[in-house]
Amino acid sequence: MARWRVMLVGCGYIAPFHLAAWRGLNNVEVIAVCDLDEKKARERADTFGVERVLTDYETAIRELEPDVVDVATPPATHPEIIEAAAAGGAHVLCQKPFAESLREADRMITTCARAGVRLMVNENLRWSRVYRELRALLDQGTLGEPYYLQIIRDRLFLGKPLFPDQPFIRDMPRAMLYEVGIHFVDCVRFLLGEIESVHCRMRRINPQMRGEDVIVLSLNLVGGQVGIVKADWCSRQRNDAIAESIRLSGTEGTVVVSDDGRMSLLLNDGRTIEQGTFDETYLEGQAFPRAHAHFIRGLETGEPFETDGRDNRRTLAAVLAGYESAERQAVVRPDGGES
Ligand SMILES: NC(=O)c1ccc[n+]([C@@H]2O[C@H](COP(=O)([O-])OP(=O)(O)OC[C@H]3O[C@@H](n4cnc5c(N)ncnc54)[C@H](O)[C@@H]3O)[C@@H](O)[C@H]2O)c1
Numbered sequence: 001m002a003r004w005r006v007m008l009v010g011c012g013y014i015a016p017f018h019l020a021a022w023r024g025l026n027n028v029e030v031i032a033v034c035d036l037d038e039k040k041a042r043e044r045a046d047t048f049g050v051e052r053v054l055t056d057y058e059t060a061i062r063e064l065e066p067d068v069v070d071v072a073t074p075p076a077t078h079p080e081i082i083e084a085a086a087a088g089g090a091h092v093l094c095q096k097p098f099a100e101s102l103r104e105a106d107r108m109i110t111t112c113a114r115a116g117v118r119l120m121v122n123e124n125l126r127w128s129r130v131y132r133e134l135r136a137l138l139d140q141g142t143l144g145e146p147y148y149l150q151i152i153r154d155r156l157f158l159g160k161p162l163f164p165d166q167p168f169i170r171d172m173p174r175a176m177l178y179e180v181g182i183h184f185v186d187c188v189r190f191l192l193g194e195i196e197s198v199h200c201r202m203r204r205i206n207p208q209m210r211g212e213d214v215i216v217l218s219l220n221l222v223g224g225q226v227g228i229v230k231a232d233w234c235s236r237q238r239n240d241a242i243a244e245s246i247r248l249s250g251t252e253g254t255v256v257v258s259d260d261g262r263m264s265l266l267l268n269d270g271r272t273i274e275q276g277t278f279d280e281t282y283l284e285g286q287a288f289p290r291a292h293a294h295f296i297r298g299l300e301t302g303e304p305f306e307t308d309g310r311d312n313r314r315t316l317a318a319v320l321a322g323y324e325s326a327e328r329q330a331v332v333r334p335d336g337g338e339s
Pocket of ligand 1: 009010011012013014015034035037040055072073074075077095096097122123124166168179282283
């Protein structure tokens, strides 16, 4: 029998990426999938060879006593599911956005700590090859002291069918920053450190959207660095694909990742070093498998998770500060009061 018996709750769009990641780990068995929609759960179970299909996570956790509950449902459902997992003694891997509010985030962190179970938020983008490579360049000191990171991520939905795979995004009152921009805020923290204050402008260009579809965030870091995140669902890109480009500057040089994934290291001494192409997407590439492997390694070794509840609360706080900033057109400090 595998060492870690996992139950997946939520069998929607993102579930296959979780199930594929678990399948790649030989000490893990997914013992059950659970969704309010039995048909969806059955489909996932059939595709991935999972034995049990359930619709009520509370009963399922009580009866099956999984070691891990993998939460892939919308944020509003996280507190109740995590409470049930903790009561059943199961460790938790929870999809982003972790919570709808910092109060809920605190509640879930406390619940897991009291129950003695580990909690990690699944922030997969930071596990993609490109961000790992940027982290390695910083750790090696290749760029000197970093002072600037810019992430631009664009895709065209204006005048097109909106989010065929995730139709709920169209009705989200908080859309681009909460659903997608949150990954980039996490990556800014991953590469540059903690966020001291946030300024954000957002727009809703597409009349079919309820929430914002363009965001420009300026993140001021505790160490004096600046992170700029611009994400947009209204502008056309080459190849009509999602385009993500990155610039990371330090006192010794700049890394440029162009929107086809080509990474160039432009050193201030005049050398230009081509680093190769980093075009795996954070969904289809190795980001999910790496995040899931990190979770299991943490359980086995006791090592801290990069994105445990407390860590991810800081990403969430910066995102919520972004909304407040956009509303008040002010520079907002993320809530510093941590549980
Ligand atoms: N990390 C990433 O790259 C990434 C990408 C896409 C989505 N997500 C996140 O994953 C989460 C789910 O997104 P999705 O696109 O799969 O949504 P989805 O709507 O396609 O799937 C969610 C599923 O959860 C089920 N569900 C809701 N409440 C439930 C409950 N109480 N018990 C059991 N099942 C319940 C729904 O029936 C649905 O099938 C969101 O938080 C989203 O932000 C993350």
